[in-house]
Amino acid sequence: MVARTTSQNVDDAAAAWVAREDRGALSTADQAALDAWLHADPRHPGAFLRARAISLRSEAASALGExxxxxxxxxxxxxxxxxxxxxxxxxxxxxxxxxxxxxxxxxxxxxxxxxxxxxxxxxxxxxxxxxxxxxxxxxxxxxxxxxxxxxxxxxxxxxxxxxxxxxxxxxxxxxxxxxxxxxxxxxxxxxxxxxxxxxxxxxxxxxxxxxxxxxxxxxxxxxxxxxxxxxxxxxxxxxxxxxxxxxxGVINRELAWRDGKIAFEGESLDQAASAFRRYSDVRIIIADPTLAREPVTGLFSANDPVGFGRAVADLFGAPVRVEPDRVVVGMPQAGA
Incomplete structure (x- = not known):
């Protein structure tokens, strides 16, 4: 079994990244490495924020004087x-x-x-x-x-x-x-x-x-x-x-909203449509009850209900109608 990285290791790595940033602009390769590290573990973004906040507060306290x-x-x-x-x-x-x-x-x-x-x-x-x-x-x-x-x-x-x-x-x-x-x-x-x-x-x-x-x-x-x-x-x-x-994997899905995403793993389309209502005034309507029960899996942009509706329609071969305040997805009529 691979040993889980300890919280102290995570904090130390975060502090090292902050220190590297403080020395100057990151190279393209270093920025890519930082992005990869941030997405490698759900604990990494929070640790990075803590390290950055501590660094900035220390700098500000020094600048303001005793x-x-x-x-x-x-x-x-x-x-x-x-x-x-x-x-x-x-x-x-x-x-x-x-x-x-x-x-x-x-x-x-x-x-x-x-x-x-x-x-x-x-x-x-x-x-x-x-x-x-x-x-x-x-x-x-x-x-x-x-x-x-x-x-x-x-x-x-x-x-x-x-x-x-x-x-x-x-x-x-x-x-x-x-x-x-x-x-x-x-x-x-x-x-x-x-x-x-x-x-x-x-x-x-x-x-x-x-x-x-x-x-x-x-x-x-x-x-x-x-x-x-x-x-x-x-x-x-x-x-x-x-x-x-x-x-x-479950933690990453549950925290996908931190990156502006919604993650689904077998939820019904009706449940997915309800999840999007938290993020937008544009409603997704799954018109066909049979289609509404179909499972969906994937990572989607939380602020793009229209894109989700069109992706679902394309996946299931269903018609889609986009209106100012809603996206209506329904199964094709028999014989159409």
Missing amino acids: DFDPTRFTSPGRPRLQQIGASRRELTAWGGGLAACVAVAAGVSLTLTAPTAHATVRGQMRLVPLPDGSTVLLNTASRITVRYSETRRLVRLVEGEADFTVLSDQSRPFVVQVGDRQVETADGGGFRLRKLGGAPIDLLVHQGVVQVGRAQTGRGTVLGSDTRITLAEAQSGAGDSSPRHVSP
Whole structure:
């Protein structure tokens, strides 16, 4: 069995790539090697973001000098909506655009006196640098609030989906609350949380170890890397699913949205059409019930429902009609 690369190895490699970038522009070969490394393991992008954030915050602190007091530039009061981060197109370029959006973290105070809100609308994706160098990547139509204190780093996922890359801080655990459930880690790592409508909370841990419990009672079940579980809120009357190990392939599919993609592995066309509704106002209508039950596998651009509809129509020999607000795919009529 091939030994799995440790988290420390991943962090060391990420730091080395950041250091290489800091020495000057990468050559074409080096940029290709960096891109290959970023896509080789689902832990690599998060580790790279952490290393870049730490580097930029260190540079900014040095430039501002020892007398700089960030609290002078923060004003207590009502929560404010900030739209910090990069577009999906920018996120695919792991160079200057990424550094620019992470650099915003340098000017944020380490102590927030009021929660700060961050949100995306349908079709958007946003990278949110947090005060300690951790990051949150928000998927489409998602919203969080952030409140850091001397003893706790608290994030609330109000709705949608977010991928968290957390730096270790034993004195201040990192806590994400979703409804009456919470996920906590002090050791750092990476995990994805999803809460859509009335569906159960979906947790995927892809790096490190977290503890899952109720917001009122705190810590509970310990989950390691490459683990997935669905969490039920108390009001639902249901129980949590059993934790299950997931393969790197499943993790890559579940996190494909970080690259602006939707990955399917045997879902029905009807389910695929529903998945696209999260990302676009253009609806995909599978007109024929038989066609709607057909399975689909592949990687598709999340913001291109028209392209998906045409690809499906071509694959199954079905007619397709594109209208301003919808794409209608249906099986050919008998005798046509």
